[in-house]
Amino acid sequence: MPPAVQLETIGFAELSTLLAAIFERHGTSPHVARCLADNCASAQRDGSDSHGIFRIPGYLSSLASGWVDGRAEPVVEDLAPAFVSVDAAGGFAQPALAAARPLLEEKARAAGIALLAIRNSHHFAALWPDVEPFAQQGLVALSFVNSFACVVPHGGHSALFGTNPIAFAAPRAQGQPLVFDLATSAIANGDVQIAARAGHRLPEGYGVDHHGQPTREPQAILDGGALLPFGGYKGSALSMMVELLAAALTGGHFSFEFDWSGHPGAQTPWTGQLLIVIDPSHGAGNNFAARCEQLIARMHGAGQQRQPGDRRYQQRLRSERHGINLPADEVNRLRRLAFGDA
Amino acid sequence: MPPAVQLETIGFAELSTLLAAIFERHGTSPHVARCLADNCASAQRDGSDSHGIFRIPGYLSSLASGWVDGRAEPVVEDLAPAFVSVDAAGGFAQPALAAARPLLEEKARAAGIALLAIRNSHHFAALWPDVEPFAQQGLVALSFVNSFACVVPHGGHSALFGTNPIAFAAPRAQGQPLVFDLATSAIANGDVQIAARAGHRLPEGYGVDHHGQPTREPQAILDGGALLPFGGYKGSALSMMVELLAAALTGGHFSFEFDWSGHPGAQTPWTGQLLIVIDPSHGAGNNFAARCEQLIARMHGAGQQRQPGDRRYQQRLRSERHGINLPADEVNRLRRLAFGDA
Numbered sequence: 001m002p003p004a005v006q007l008e009t010i011g012f013a014e015l016s017t018l019l020a021a022i023f024e025r026h027g028t029s030p031h032v033a034r035c036l037a038d039n040c041a042s043a044q045r046d047g048s049d050s051h052g053i054f055r056i057p058g059y060l061s062s063l064a065s066g067w068v069d070g071r072a073e074p075v076v077e078d079l080a081p082a083f084v085s086v087d088a089a090g091g092f093a094q095p096a097l098a099a100a101r102p103l104l105e106e107k108a109r110a111a112g113i114a115l116l117a118i119r120n121s122h123h124f125a126a127l128w129p130d131v132e133p134f135a136q137q138g139l140v141a142l143s144f145v146n147s148f149a150c151v152v153p154h155g156g157h158s159a160l161f162g163t164n165p166i167a168f169a170a171p172r173a174q175g176q177p178l179v180f181d182l183a184t185s186a187i188a189n190g191d192v193q194i195a196a197r198a199g200h201r202l203p204e205g206y207g208v209d210h211h212g213q214p215t216r217e218p219q220a221i222l223d224g225g226a227l228l229p230f231g232g233y234k235g236s237a238l239s240m241m242v243e244l245l246a247a248a249l250t251g252g253h254f255s256f257e258f259d260w261s262g263h264p265g266a267q268t269p270w271t272g273q274l275l276i277v278i279d280p281s282h283g284a285g286n287n288f289a290a291r292c293e294q295l296i297a298r299m300h301g302a303g304q305q306r307q308p309g310d311r312r313y314q315q316r317l318r319s320e321r322h323g324i325n326l327p328a329d330e331v332n333r334l335r336r337l338a339f340g341d342a
Numbered sequence: 343m344p345p346a347v348q349l350e351t352i353g354f355a356e357l358s359t360l361l362a363a364i365f366e367r368h369g370t371s372p373h374v375a376r377c378l379a380d381n382c383a384s385a386q387r388d389g390s391d392s393h394g395i396f397r398i399p400g401y402l403s404s405l406a407s408g409w410v411d412g413r414a415e416p417v418v419e420d421l422a423p424a425f426v427s428v429d430a431a432g433g434f435a436q437p438a439l440a441a442a443r444p445l446l447e448e449k450a451r452a453a454g455i456a457l458l459a460i461r462n463s464h465h466f467a468a469l470w471p472d473v474e475p476f477a478q479q480g481l482v483a484l485s486f487v488n489s490f491a492c493v494v495p496h497g498g499h500s501a502l503f504g505t506n507p508i509a510f511a512a513p514r515a516q517g518q519p520l521v522f523d524l525a526t527s528a529i530a531n532g533d534v535q536i537a538a539r540a541g542h543r544l545p546e547g548y549g550v551d552h553h554g555q556p557t558r559e560p561q562a563i564l565d566g567g568a569l570l571p572f573g574g575y576k577g578s579a580l581s582m583m584v585e586l587l588a589a590a591l592t593g594g595h596f597s598f599e600f601d602w603s604g605h606p607g608a609q610t611p612w613t614g615q616l617l618i619v620i621d622p623s624h625g626a627g628n629n630f631a632a633r634c635e636q637l638i639a640r641m642h643g644a645g646q647q648r649q650p651g652d653r654r655y656q657q658r659l660r661s662e663r664h665g666i667n668l669p670a671d672e673v674n675r676l677r678r679l680a681f682g683d684a
Binding site: 155235 | 587
């Protein structure tokens with residue numbers, strides 16, 4: 001029987017403030033620290049463990065290596081009635097999105113649809129926090145972000161694509177938005193790392209070892225192996241599309257283009273990101289949120305009990321009511337990172 | 343040894359003219375006939391057999407049943423700087439798209455991105471012909487169309503979603519555009535029908551029988567069974583997104599909403615369609631077509647020999663050089679439908 005893990009309960013605001021103190025102490029501006037901390041604390045609150053405090057060491061080693069600029073000032077460019085671009089200036093994607101968000105939303109409402117092209121940016125977080133806020137304002141949002149070469153194209157032999165997630169958010173007439181965030185790889189990198197730590201084997205079809213042979217061992221995937229796309233050639237085609245939309249269209253790097261070997265500890269992919277935001281109120285779909293509710297009712301009726309996002313919302317509710325449970329030694333480690341001896 | 347099938351070679355223009363004569367004779371306007379014939383002949387030319395002349399009986403029985411209006415006049419609505427809507431008036435989606443295409447392209451170039459919401463429309467064709475022309479003009483295009491309830495949501499027990507394809511087209515600096523068109527079901531309905539005719543069994547995970555049990559028999563899927571989404575819960579989430587974008591956002595019907603039981607022979611889903619068109623020339627991605635070429639070169643290098651669309655372009659080239667080979671009795675049947683005794 002493993003020893004009992006001592007838990008500490010912490011509120012969202014307290015966790016976010018603690019994380020912001022860590023980021024700021026390790027080289028970010030106060031504003032960037034707040035953006036990253038809110039994102040990371042939200043993931044932890046909602047049970048997205050692979051994008052919660054699990055990511056802190058990666059953030060800090062990337063900052064320490066000089067690979068990412070924690071004080072970058074994003075530059076927003078208003079290029080056309082429905083086209084906004086932002087140069088993240090080698091910093092994180094989240095503050096770049098925050099800087100462009102008001103203009104993007106204004107254009108989407110005025111033009112019916114608008115896009116935001118983020119380039120020269122580092123994205124190391126879950127993608128759903130980038131789209132959910134638009135749906136909470138009655139808008140439909142899609143986002144695409146590429147990462148680092150770790151996925152073998154269908155029929156190929158070596159890694160080229162990133163895990164390249166697609167996130168979608170839609171408003172509902174009742175309840176929280178319908179939101180999904182899915183890697184176009186068969187599994188996310190963070191989940192491979194978590195499986196390796198836990199000593200769990202993976203299902204078949206998730207990855208290959210460094211010889212390109214199928215493997216179910218997460219550590220063999222991490223040690224020079226690679227992931228496979230989800231759903232065979234279809235997932236591979238979608239992953240290719242993400243490279244084109246998130247990198248080629250924005251002016252960012254493809255997942256295979258950047259070289260971080262001169263920055264030991266660097267873990268944050270230096271790529272691009274695309275957001276597409278639609279205002280459904282313009283046309284015959286102006287009852288969109290009610291129609292979304294009708295579809296969900298029928299999905300329940302067809303036997304799909306849990307909709308995309310449901311698990312996160314349930315965990316969020318528990319966290320809001322009872323606080324976020326974390327291993328006490330993890331919280332102490334965070335406190336030392338924020339306030340302890342350097 | 344099966345008896346040799348006698349083949350007849352026919353040019354694209356001749357096939358398209360023949361098909362237009364068939365459509366017009368069976369109740370469409372000359373313009374609608376030309377739209378449908380070009381689409382159907384293109385699919386046949388490019389080897390998309392399940393959307394070529396194989397579909398003619400379904401078109402004709404749908405027209406004969408009064409389910410679809412072959413003379414409908416689409417009404418284009420200019421709703422916002424980047425938002426076009428078109429009421430297909432109970433007719434086919436292709437003439438509705440043709441009517442709105444100039445305004446959609448103009449808006450995409452001016453605003454950077456634009457959408458077209460088609461509703462009250464019947465789509466019975468391949469989706470790639472709807473997006474490829476935009477990429478030939480240097481634009482990036484995405485389209486989503488829902489169909490009729492034949493796919494079980496992941497974890498569910500009864501059919502709700504359509505096969506709900508997603509099509510994507512991107513311009514290349516050299517060669518034909520990069521285009522894919524993928525059903526979010528594990529297999530397209532047309533391919534199930536072709537497998538049933540050919541007596542082939544399907545791979546596992548493609549469908550269920552009328553008891554909801556997994557089956558590899560195409561006929562069992564057609565006889566009250568249903569398809570499964572591709573890639574498990576991820577494909578199911580994408581299929582749900584297609585319902586929302588193609589139907590809820592446009593004002594069209596969900597795949598489960600229309601009742602064609604009073605129209606024996608009706609086969610054309612009465613739903614909606616969304617197109618999103620992006621002009622990459624506005625931002626730092628203004629070298630998009632060259633970047634697309636770079637990605638494709640690396641995909642070749644990673645061992646992916648055939649890119650999305652390659653097989654169609656190769657078949658197109660053969661058809662343009664040598665004509666389209668069809669069984670002679672099929673061509674005679676088409677001629678009788680076009681010119682023979684009623």
